[in-house]
Amino acid sequence: xxxxxxxxxxxxxxxxxxxxxxxxxxxxxxxxxxxxxxxxxxxxxxxxxxxxxxxxxxxxxxxxxxxxxxxxxxxxxxxxxx
Amino acid sequence: xxxxxxxxxxxxxxxxxxxxxxxxxxxxxxxxxxxxxxxxxxxxxxxxxxxxxxxxxxxxxxxxxxxxxxxxxxxxxxxxxxxxxxxxxxxxxxxxxxxxxxxxxxxxxxxxxxxxxxxxxxxxxxxxxxxxxxxxxxxxxxxxxxxxxxxxxxxxxxxxxxxxxxxxxxxxxxxxxxxxxxxxxxxxxxxxxxxxxxxxxxxxxxxxxxxxxxxxxxxxxxxxxxxxxxxxxxxxxxxxxxxxx
Numbered sequence: 259x260x261x262x263x264x265x266x267x268x269x270x271x272x273x274x275x276x277x278x279x280x281x282x283x284x285x286x287x288x289x290x291x292x293x294x295x296x297x298x299x300x301x302x303x304x305x306x307x308x309x310x311x312x313x314x315x316x317x318x319x320x321x322x323x324x325x326x327x328x329x330x331x332x333x334x335x336x337x338x339x340x
Numbered sequence: 341x342x343x344x345x346x347x348x349x350x351x352x353x354x355x356x357x358x359x360x361x362x363x364x365x366x367x368x369x370x371x372x373x374x375x376x377x378x379x380x381x382x383x384x385x386x387x388x389x390x391x392x393x394x395x396x397x398x399x400x401x402x403x404x405x406x407x408x409x410x411x412x413x414x415x416x417x418x419x420x421x422x423x424x425x426x427x428x429x430x431x432x433x434x435x436x437x438x439x440x441x442x443x444x445x446x447x448x449x450x451x452x453x454x455x456x457x458x459x460x461x462x463x464x465x466x467x468x469x470x471x472x473x474x475x476x477x478x479x480x481x482x483x484x485x486x487x488x489x490x491x492x493x494x495x496x497x498x499x500x501x502x503x504x505x506x507x508x509x510x511x512x513x514x515x516x517x518x519x520x521x522x523x524x525x526x527x528x529x530x531x532x533x534x535x536x537x538x539x540x541x542x543x544x545x546x547x548x549x550x551x552x553x554x555x556x557x558x559x560x561x562x563x564x565x566x567x568x569x570x571x572x573x574x575x576x577x578x579x580x581x582x583x584x585x
Contacts, residue, residue: 280385280413283352283547283567298547298567300359328566332366336346336373336575339540339560 292320344577345446351380351544366572371403375444380544381411381505396430409453411505437487450495456506457481460522485528492536502538511553512563530555
């Protein structure tokens with residue numbers, strides 16, 4: 259089933275306002291028969307929570323996950339501001 | 341070439357118990373790489389005291405001073421005073437219209453910080469007009485910008501850094517939907533940065549934005565939101581001669 263414009267808004271608000279998720283940095287993209295979630299989060303568990311929440315609340319929509327985990331490695335170099 | 345002042349910075353770490361320890365390995369040699377670590381807000385997910393303890397655990401006890409501002413997430417549970425108390429208990433300096441100064445081998449560094457707020461940017465910004473809610477919205481931003489300008493002016497140091505959560509310029513928002521720019525920052529913050537001026541402005545909040553920008557006055561701006569920098573922190577080396585006035 260196609261997610262309409264109101265549905266897209268509901269997904270966006272759900273991600274920000276649901277206490278278990280509180281993500282404002284996820285982009286919601288409507289595609290034919292699917293919704294694509296893009297962005298970057300701090301852990302695989304948080305990514306999985308986002309996908310399962312949207313899948314649960316919108317069972318008629320196929321959820322495609324394009325959410326990455328933000329790397330926490332040390333920087334390779336400094337930026338010289340001169 | 342003179343010794344630079346080395347500023348490490350990251351924002352939007354959104355700590356909770358589930359990710360405690362993620363940053364710690366990358367912070368192991370921070371003392372050799374930086375003079376100070378700045379945290380540009382959204383330290384927690386829901387703004388609870390329990391999450392503040394996670395921040396204290398992750399960023400407390402480092403070999404360099406840690407200086408933070410709060411972000412919008414840190415206000416979500418209406419426990420900001422308790423959050424600040426918890427962070428300060430762990431030795432983390434939290435700024436909201438306050439200043440922090442530090443002597444480094446590269447000179448005296450000053451940091452002025454506020455959370456900031458939204459409103460948008462020149463030509464497309466909200467005004468203090470109409471409903472009380474609208475006036476209150478803009479007053480929140482202008483009061484915050486005034487506190488930032490006053491704090492910057494108070495600094496007695498070689499190099500000044502403005503630390504905010506919200507963005508002072510639209511340059512570092514590129515990648516975000518244009519429609520939400522007014523919720524991501526305000527030109528009033530840039531005006532405060534330019535009023536002294538600062539030598540560098542650091543912010544977070546815009547996860548889909550870009551790293552680099554400048555204020556209308558020419559001050560360098562860096563968006564250090566963790567999803568933008570894609571590393572545990574960035575390091576900026578500032579020299580006294582580098583002041584981009």
